[in-house]
Amino acid sequence: xxxxxxxxxxxxxxxxxxxxxxxxxxxxxxxxxxxxxxxxxxxxxxxxxxxxxxxxxxxxxxxxxxxxxxxxxxxxxxxxxxxxxxxxxxxxxxxxxxxxxxxxxxxxxxxxxxxxxxxxxxxxxxxxxxxxxxxxxxxxxxxxxxxxxxxxxxxxxxxxxxxxxxxxxxxxxxxxxxxxxxxxxxxxxxxxxxxxxxxxxxxxxxxxxxxxxxxxxxxxxxxxxxxxxxxxxxxxxxxxxxxxxxxxxxxxxxxxxxxxxxxxxxxxxxxxxxxxx
Ligand code: ATR
Numbered sequence: 001x002x003x004x005x006x007x008x009x010x011x012x013x014x015x016x017x018x019x020x021x022x023x024x025x026x027x028x029x030x031x032x033x034x035x036x037x038x039x040x041x042x043x044x045x046x047x048x049x050x051x052x053x054x055x056x057x058x059x060x061x062x063x064x065x066x067x068x069x070x071x072x073x074x075x076x077x078x079x080x081x082x083x084x085x086x087x088x089x090x091x092x093x094x095x096x097x098x099x100x101x102x103x104x105x106x107x108x109x110x111x112x113x114x115x116x117x118x119x120x121x122x123x124x125x126x127x128x129x130x131x132x133x134x135x136x137x138x139x140x141x142x143x144x145x146x147x148x149x150x151x152x153x154x155x156x157x158x159x160x161x162x163x164x165x166x167x168x169x170x171x172x173x174x175x176x177x178x179x180x181x182x183x184x185x186x187x188x189x190x191x192x193x194x195x196x197x198x199x200x201x202x203x204x205x206x207x208x209x210x211x212x213x214x215x216x217x218x219x220x221x222x223x224x225x226x227x228x229x230x231x232x233x234x235x236x237x238x239x240x241x242x243x244x245x246x247x248x249x250x251x252x253x254x255x256x257x258x259x260x261x262x263x264x265x266x267x268x269x270x271x272x273x274x275x276x277x
Contacts, residue, residue: 004054005034005253008047009061012036016267017059020246023266024258032056032254039064045071048088052096057253058088059246065130072098081164082134087249099252102131103138105245106186106214106238111142113240113261116184116210118142124182125149126198126223127189128156128172131214135188136160140168148182150175150200151189175199181206185232187213187223195222205230214238218271239271240264 007017021034044067060068073095085098128151151157157172211227216237224235
């Protein structure tokens, strides 16, 4: 029988994870079935118990990340730092191990797929919510010169910086207080969802700046349009992060690394086709 994997969420019908993991399985000749499970609110534990009777691994998305946290028996250090999990792994002894592959997925997309080194760079991170907490450890492990977190609610940026200050040079401030130029700017606010732009000074961008929006869409995001208009060297979006976090989960489950580039390219093409249809 094929090994069983799934993503649980609510809603779940737009999830690209089944498509991504099925392609990875074909590529690496792994005998597995990956499905999307719509879980009623309040029913995560029951559904996860039922799944793990035979299932080997789960991805968990909105709104069950907190439930998944509670469900796990053990945690990777990056999951502990992120305070959130997106991947559950059933161990031989029956226990469930939790990991968070979002941050490492983004870092791989930036450094490997797009050839942009973080080491030694000045990095600006916009936003101080859960999404940003999830990426800070992997970003700091690349040894940037400095990370500045800017957020609408300044106290949240400062508290977050404090939580990660043992790993590297990191500080928090408000958008208007951001000073100087940055080599890498990561937008982790949910402002893009409503088409809004965090009000950072235009002077943060120079001709070598790489901008990364953790959101993605068929059209360039508002943040990336803004950055491109200021002649940033590159404007990247979170599609690569989505596929890389999946690749990382897949490797944890199966012990083989799939190739993410063809999957990123085919999803990008399908987004553009939908746009022009
Ligand atoms: P997520 O899980 O996506 O990180 P979150 O934890 O609710 O969601 O965090 C959302 C982030 O986007 C926060 O940093 C939030 O700023 P506040 O901490 O001040 O609330 C930021 N955000 C949301 N809407 C925004 C907007 N219109 N302009 C600027 N920042 C915004």
